[in-house]
Amino acid sequence: MEAILIHLIKIACVLGVVLFICAYIVLVERRVCAFIQDRLGPNRVGIPLWIRKDGSAITLGGKWALGQPLVDACKSLLKEDFVPAHVNKLYFWLAPMLAMSPALIVFAVIPFGSKLFGESMILADVNVGILFVFAIASFTVYGIMLAGWSSNSKYPFLGGIRSSAQLISYEICLGLSVIPLFMQVESLKLSEVVTWQSNHLWLICYPWNWLPALIFLASSFAETNRLPFDLPEAEQELAGGYNVEYSSMKFAMFFMAEYTSMIAASALMVTLFLGGWSLPFVPATGGVLVGLAHICIFLAKLFALLFFFIWVRWTLPRFRYDQLMGLGWKVFLPLALLNVLIVAGVIILGWVK
Amino acid sequence: MHDQLFWFFSIAMLLSGLLVILGRNPVTSAMFLVLSLFFMAGLFVLLEAYFLAIIQILVYAGAVIVLFLFVIMLLDLKTENVRQFKRFGVFGALVVAGALAWKLTSVVSAVLAAAAKPVVGTTEAMGKLLFTQYLLPFEVTSVLLLIAMVGVVVLSRKETK
Amino acid sequence: MKLERPKLTLAERLYLPAILSGLALTFSHIFRKKVTLQYPEEKPEIPPGYRGQPVLVKDEEGRVKCVACQLCEFVCPPRAITIKPMEYPENAKYGKVEKIPAEFDIDMLRCIYCGYCEEVCPEQAIFLRGPYSVTGLSRKAMVFNKEKLLELGGTLPDPIKKWQKK
Ligand code: SF4
Numbered sequence: 001m002e003a004i005l006i007h008l009i010k011i012a013c014v015l016g017v018v019l020f021i022c023a024y025i026v027l028v029e030r031r032v033c034a035f036i037q038d039r040l041g042p043n044r045v046g047i048p049l050w051i052r053k054d055g056s057a058i059t060l061g062g063k064w065a066l067g068q069p070l071v072d073a074c075k076s077l078l079k080e081d082f083v084p085a086h087v088n089k090l091y092f093w094l095a096p097m098l099a100m101s102p103a104l105i106v107f108a109v110i111p112f113g114s115k116l117f118g119e120s121m122i123l124a125d126v127n128v129g130i131l132f133v134f135a136i137a138s139f140t141v142y143g144i145m146l147a148g149w150s151s152n153s154k155y156p157f158l159g160g161i162r163s164s165a166q167l168i169s170y171e172i173c174l175g176l177s178v179i180p181l182f183m184q185v186e187s188l189k190l191s192e193v194v195t196w197q198s199n200h201l202w203l204i205c206y207p208w209n210w211l212p213a214l215i216f217l218a219s220s221f222a223e224t225n226r227l228p229f230d231l232p233e234a235e236q237e238l239a240g241g242y243n244v245e246y247s248s249m250k251f252a253m254f255f256m257a258e259y260t261s262m263i264a265a266s267a268l269m270v271t272l273f274l275g276g277w278s279l280p281f282v283p284a285t286g287g288v289l290v291g292l293a294h295i296c297i298f299l300a301k302l303f304a305l306l307f308f309f310i311w312v313r314w315t316l317p318r319f320r321y322d323q324l325m326g327l328g329w330k331v332f333l334p335l336a337l338l339n340v341l342i343v344a345g346v347i348i349l350g351w352v353k
Numbered sequence: 354m355h356d357q358l359f360w361f362f363s364i365a366m367l368l369s370g371l372l373v374i375l376g377r378n379p380v381t382s383a384m385f386l387v388l389s390l391f392f393m394a395g396l397f398v399l400l401e402a403y404f405l406a407i408i409q410i411l412v413y414a415g416a417v418i419v420l421f422l423f424v425i426m427l428l429d430l431k432t433e434n435v436r437q438f439k440r441f442g443v444f445g446a447l448v449v450a451g452a453l454a455w456k457l458t459s460v461v462s463a464v465l466a467a468a469a470k471p472v473v474g475t476t477e478a479m480g481k482l483l484f485t486q487y488l489l490p491f492e493v494t495s496v497l498l499l500i501a502m503v504g505v506v507v508l509s510r511k512e513t514k
Numbered sequence: 515m516k517l518e519r520p521k522l523t524l525a526e527r528l529y530l531p532a533i534l535s536g537l538a539l540t541f542s543h544i545f546r547k548k549v550t551l552q553y554p555e556e557k558p559e560i561p562p563g564y565r566g567q568p569v570l571v572k573d574e575e576g577r578v579k580c581v582a583c584q585l586c587e588f589v590c591p592p593r594a595i596t597i598k599p600m601e602y603p604e605n606a607k608y609g610k611v612e613k614i615p616a617e618f619d620i621d622m623l624r625c626i627y628c629g630y631c632e633e634v635c636p637e638q639a640i641f642l643r644g645p646y647s648v649t650g651l652s653r654k655a656m657v658f659n660k661e662k663l664l665e666l667g668g669t670l671p672d673p674i675k676k677w678q679k680k
C-alpha cells in the first residue's frame with residue numbers, strides 16, 4: 001500500500017515537473033527567439049497575486065512574462081473548438097491524445113536522480129529501458145498520421161504522409177546510433193548507463209562516441225519535428241501541415257506534444273551521452289543533499305540541451321524533403337552502422353574501461 | 354492477479370483481432386491490429402519475456418502497421434459497403450485455417466514440454482540463443498530479408514540505358 | 515545555358531562548419547542592443563508629413579481655417595464627416611469669411627484614412643496629420659467633434675490669407 005502511494009507521488013511529481021517545464025519552455029522559446037532576432041519578446045504578463053478594488057492587479061514577474069503560459073493556456077482553452085464537417089470524428093479526437101501521450105510515457109524510464117530518502121529516482125527501472133523508449137516514441141507517428149488523414153483535406157494529409165515517412169526513417173538512425181553505447185555499458189537499463197558513466201567518464205568524452213552523439217542529436221531533431229527537420233508542419237509549404245484543421249485545445253495538444261517530446265529527447269540525450277545526474281567531483285552516493293544535487297544537475301543539463309534545441313531552431317533553415325531523406329538513409333544510416341563496427345573494434349582492443 | 358491479467362490480455366487480444374477483420378473501415382482495422390499487438394505484448398510481459406514484448410511493439414506496432422496505414426492512406430481505400438463472399442475464398446480460408454490449427458497444436462505440445470524448464474526472457478538470453486542454438490535460422494532469415502530488399506531496389510529503380 | 519556547379523570542399527559538404535558559424539552568429543545576437551519599442555511607454559518619433567488621422571487646423575492668427583463649404587462632407591466615401599455650418603457675424607474680425615462650422619464631427623469608426631477630404635478642401639483646413647493612435651471606449655467617444663479635431667490639428671501657418679482679398 002505504502003509502496004503504491006510512494007509510486008503515485010513520484011508519478012505526480014514527474015508529470016507535474018514535465019508539464020511545468022513544457023509550459024515554460026514555450027515562453028523561453030519565445031524569449032530566446034526574440035533575443036536572437038534583436039527583439040524583446042513577451043515581457044508584460046505577470047502572475048496575478050491580488051486584484052485591487054479598481055480592477056488593477058498586483059502581479060509577479062511581469063518583466064519576465066511569468067504569467068504568459070497561464071494566459072496562453074486560458075486562451076487556447078477558451079477559443080472555439082471548431083470541428084469541420086468533413087473530418088472523421090473519432091480519429092480527429094484520438095490523434096491529439098496519441099500525439100501527446102507517448103512523449104509523457106517516455107519519462108517513466110528516465111533516471112532523473114540517484115536516490116532520495118532511499119527511493120531511486122526513476123519511475124520504472126525496466127531492464128529493456130532504451131528499447132521501451134523507442135517503442136513508445138514510435139507511437140507519436142500515429143498521432144500525426146491520423147491527424148493528417150482524419151482531417152480529410154489535402155495539406156494535412158500531405159503533412160501527415162511526409163512526417164510519417166520522416167519519423168520512421170529517423171527512428172532507425174536513432175536506434176542504430178545508440179547501439180555502441182550499450183555495447184560499452186553492457187546493459188540496456190538506463191539507470192545502469194548512468195551509473196556506468198558516474199564510475200567512468202561520460203560517454204561523450206570518448207572520441208568514438210562523438211559520431212553517434214551527433215547522429216542521435218540530429219535524429220532527435222527529426223523525431224521531435226523541430227527545425228531544421230520540421231517538414232510535417234512546414235508553414236510555408238503546407239500551411240501548417242497535419243494540424244491545419246485543428247483549433248483550440250486540440251491544437252494546443254499538438255503544440256504541447258512537440259515540446260514534451262523535445263523535453264523527452266533532451267532527457268534521453270542527457271542520460272545517454274552527458275552522464276545523466278552524474279557530475280565529476282560530486283559523490284555518486286550520499287544523503288539527502290547529494291540526492292537533491294543530483295536532481296538539480298540533471299535538470300541543469302536538461303535545460304542546457306533544451307536551450308540548444310531552441311537555439312538551433314532559430315539558426316538553421318529547413319531541409320528540402322529529398323535532402324532530408326537522403327541525409328537519413330544515405331549518410332546517417334551507413335555512418336551509424338560503421339560506428340557499431342568501430343566501437344566493437346575499440347572494445348576488442350580493450351580501450352574502454 | 355497473474356491469471357486474471359492473462360485472461361484479460363488474451364480475450365482482449367482475440368476480440369480486437371476479430372474486429373480487425375470485421376471492421377469496414379481499413380484504418381479502423383489497422384488500429385485494432387495495433388491494439389491486438391499491444392495485448393500480445395502484454396502476454397509476453399506476463400511470461401517475463403520483456404525483450405520480446407518491447408520488440409513486438411517497436412517493430413510491429415511502431416513500424417509495420419505504420420507502413421500499412423501509409424499504404425491504406427495512399428491508395429485511398431474507402432469504407433466497404435457490401436460484403437461479398439466468394440465460395441472459393443471461403444473454402445481456401447477454411448483450408449488455411451485448418452492447416453494453421455493443426456500446425457499450432459504440434460507447436461503448443463512442444464512448447465508445453467519445454468515450459469518445464471525456466472527460460473529467462475532477457476536481452477542477454479535472447480542474444481545468446483540467437484547466436485548459438487538458432488544461428489542458422491537467424492542467418493537464413495536475414496538473407497531472406499536481404500533478398501527482399503534487393504528485389505525492391507531492383508523493382509523501384511528507374512530504367513536507365 | 516549550362517551552369518557550372520561550384521565544387522564543394524569536404525568541409526562545405528559536411529555542413530558542420532557552416533552550422534557552427536551560424537550558431538555563433540545567432541548567439542552573438544542574443545547580447546545585441548534590442549530594437550523593440552516599448553509602445554505605450556515609448557512612442558515612436560513621427561516624421562513631418564506623416565499621414566495619420568484627419569484633423570482641423572488653425573492659421574497663425576488662431577482662426578479656424580475651415581469655411582464650412584462642406585465639400586469634404588460630400589466627398590468623404592464612408593460619410594464620416596458631418597458639418598453644421600453657421601453664419602459669421604458681419605462685424606466680427608473675420609467677417610469676410612462669412613461661414614464657419616458650428617459643429618464639425620468626424621466619426622473615426624467610419625473614416626478610412628483615404629485623404630480625399632484633405633485633397634478636396636479649398637481652404638487647406640483639413641489635413642491628415644501626426645496623430646495616429648485613435649482609441650476610445652465607446653462609439654460615442656469615437657466621434658471626434660470640432661474642439662477635439664482642432665486641438666489635435668494645431669496651427670498651420672497660412673501666408674496667403676485668401677479671405678482678406680475680397
Ligand atoms: S480621410 Fe477619407 S474617410 Fe476620413 S474623413 Fe477624410 S474623406 Fe472621410
Ligand code: SF4
Pocket residue numbers: 579580581582583584585586587597631634635636637638639640
Ligand atoms: S474642411 Fe475644407 S472642405 Fe471641409 S468644409 Fe471646411 S473648408 Fe470645406
